[in-house]
Amino acid sequence: MEIIKPRTLSGFMELLPEKQLKFDKMVEILRRTYASYGFAPLDTPVIEDAQILLAKGGGETEKQIYRFTKGDSDLALRFDLTVPLAKYVALHYNELAFPFRRFQISKVYRGERAQRGRFREFYQADIDIIGDGKLDILNEAEIPAIIYKVFRGFGLSRFQIRVNNRKILNGFYAMLGLSGQSGDIMRTVDKLDKIGADKVKAILVEDIGLTEAQADEILKFIAIRGTNAQVLAALEGYTGREELFDQGLAELKAVTANLAAFGVPEGNFAVDLTIARGLDYYTGTVYETNLLDHPEIGSVCSGGRYDNLAGYYIEKQLPGVGISIGLTRLFYVLDEQGLLNPELPGAPADALVLPMTADPAPAIALAEQLRAGGIRVQLYCEQKKFKQKMAYADKLGVPFAVLLGEDEIAEGKCSVKNMKSGAQEKLTPAEAAAAIRKAVQEAENCAVILEK
């Protein structure tokens, strides 16, 4: 038989068990945090009718979506979680309670060229709050609190949630008579950190066709920096000229005003006028989150407020606010930079039971007793030399090996060996489970991510 060379497609991430366990721990933190704010879990199909996913049509989505036919069906893989959410909400509109809060941590697919940290299949961890007709600004203020909790949950403290409001930007561009080109301008301004002010200005003037004066005004505007209070004060100077702008500023103030109450420290939050986000469906507050010590990673969490989630699927005005964490990329970059905590348990079991007798029954019973004691136990089933059993325990990375031979059985105990220290002692099954559980819990309390 011919061997087919095994390979994994470019742009798809595949992890070894130790890394997968760490990845899953991050997912678990996300689930718990999202759930703790009253978000309901949601799972939607990976494959949907292409008509539905492409309702919006045009642009990048059309180019990047995986689309195929099966029989007469025109199908596609979801490329984000927002469009499926829109369909879901429209479909179940009459059965849902609004504001509807859902979280979804699932894979999405984009057929674009893969690069380092850019995947074709990746996890997004989304939360959205959907209102029926209206949605209070307070929801937008709560979002940074959730972002804060998530990243603290990962073990990080050196991160910054940056917030802006597109009404402010659109209002400002309207003042300059540039409302038609706001999309292009925002995308350019969004690159400020990356390419610098001079290049931004060059693009604004040469490619987008602004006058020097307009470009200077924009650069001056986005150069407004300082504490949240300082930036907000500077923005006051632009009020009274454009209604949209004034509205945006009022919203931004509302969002910042409640931060302390929501428990977000000032140091982890910044009003930043350069944040715009490429997605054109955001209409109000926009969020981006960066790791302060790793600016090169870029935004690890983005989102914002939109006014019309499901207009393609239902005749209802459904405003919402949501964020998305690109989990696969975040994990990939953290791993690459050695920021994943090596102390975090990365073994599929807490203990490996090694039967030393011909009759496996006592070991089987012991494994069950240990599991009843609340730990993850693997029974070693192979009849190999003792050395090889130990070598397997070592390779698996299990923190404890539990030996059961004639001596132990006679005493009603088992030998518990700490694989890291080498220490070994004879304990009753109940004592063994308790000791292992304690050690494992201590290890699990450490953060997923280490800050360097």
Added chain:
RNA sequence: GUGGGUAUGGCCUAGUUGGCUAAGGCGUCAGAUUGUGGCUCUGAAGAUCGUGGGUUCGAGUCCCAUUACCCACCCCA
């Protein structure tokens, strides 16, 4: 979609101005006497040098094509 780069055993690499059986490390597997792994030592398996064609007495080494991958841009998580 646009531009640039790279392709040598599972992984990382060496391979000199083209010249005898393609070298090394990691990993894998087997040993180094009976219930103790991580270290060390010994040995073994494993490569038609991405694929196809060309130049040459002779090509991993040069040329062409092709495919895959990587990087940058676009866009984005």
